[in-house]
Amino acid sequence: MLFFVICACFALFPAQVLAGAQSGLALCINAVIPSLLPFMLFSACIIKSNFSRPLGAALSKVLSPITGMSPDGCVCFITGLLGGYGAGARAVLESYNENHISEEEAQRLLAFCNNAGPLFIMGTVGVGFFSSKSVGAMLFFVQVVTAIICARIFSGDFKKRNISVKEEWDFYKKNKPPIGGLITKSAIESGSAIITACVFVIAFSAILEILPFGSYSLLTGVLEVTRGTAEMSRQGMSTLPVVSAILSWGGMSVHFQANALCDGKFRMNTYYVGKILASMISFLITKLVCGDTNIFLLTAVLIIALLLIGAVVRFLFSPKFARQHVFRQRRHS
Numbered sequence: 001m002l003f004f005v006i007c008a009c010f011a012l013f014p015a016q017v018l019a020g021a022q023s024g025l026a027l028c029i030n031a032v033i034p035s036l037l038p039f040m041l042f043s044a045c046i047i048k049s050n051f052s053r054p055l056g057a058a059l060s061k062v063l064s065p066i067t068g069m070s071p072d073g074c075v076c077f078i079t080g081l082l083g084g085y086g087a088g089a090r091a092v093l094e095s096y097n098e099n100h101i102s103e104e105e106a107q108r109l110l111a112f113c114n115n116a117g118p119l120f121i122m123g124t125v126g127v128g129f130f131s132s133k134s135v136g137a138m139l140f141f142v143q144v145v146t147a148i149i150c151a152r153i154f155s156g157d158f159k160k161r162n163i164s165v166k167e168e169w170d171f172y173k174k175n176k177p178p179i180g181g182l183i184t185k186s187a188i189e190s191g192s193a194i195i196t197a198c199v200f201v202i203a204f205s206a207i208l209e210i211l212p213f214g215s216y217s218l219l220t221g222v223l224e225v226t227r228g229t230a231e232m233s234r235q236g237m238s239t240l241p242v243v244s245a246i247l248s249w250g251g252m253s254v255h256f257q258a259n260a261l262c263d264g265k266f267r268m269n270t271y272y273v274g275k276i277l278a279s280m281i282s283f284l285i286t287k288l289v290c291g292d293t294n295i296f297l298l299t300a301v302l303i304i305a306l307l308l309i310g311a312v313v314r315f316l317f318s319p320k321f322a323r324q325h326v327f328r329q330r331r332h333s
Contacts, residue, residue: 024205039083084117111274129233
């Protein structure tokens, strides 16, 4: 039903739809493709070449004690932080298709690996919208801290494997695929993923052009992050906490992209919970960074509470707890 309503709106407002589509296409050419394609191609080559195994083993020495992620999860996490929206989701799918991670871990990783990248935050939002490098750097810092907190909350019990960097490096050297086929396959899959992402950006730009949101820029940001942050920036620096929350949320356009880039293989329930939680955390941290001392205590209490809840949830769903529960049931039976 919604599809037919949208088609009817496109037919009734052709001029607005054309302007929105042109705006979305310009956004794809100037921002989406340059910032996303190199990281997608790079991450695909890393994962398909098995180099992700020694790289993940090395990264896990630092990240796993903090977040609880597996070595392969660490690769997806870094890809999502540096590559921007879509790159992290694609890295999760690549790792899952190569049998590096399980379906359960993939669904948990999606909750915190699909983030805004530094090129978009510092370049487009910081310099382009707010005319400030320091604002862009601050917003990216908040996104990194938020992603680490969410990783701690959503990571499962995957860090128990004892990974040797040397052994993984030896495995990589023995199992390297031919470089020509590797680059070709990675380029084809990355190009297909980019086209999918651009289709959603153009479609949502056209939809936003005919929606009667007016000055409700927050609603615009809920649907499409770039246009939403651009409109919020016109209201001044006071909107930075909301802009930070929008960046962590990502917009429905990004969420549909993530689902499409994952070929619809994973349930998105955990993903949406993670994005909502990330937007709340980013809002509070940005409030604190911007000097709103009235919210300092609330921020600290909330973050500590979330970490404790995450630890309890991880313990309750851990294999060790399940074995203990089954053992106690057998003793009482």
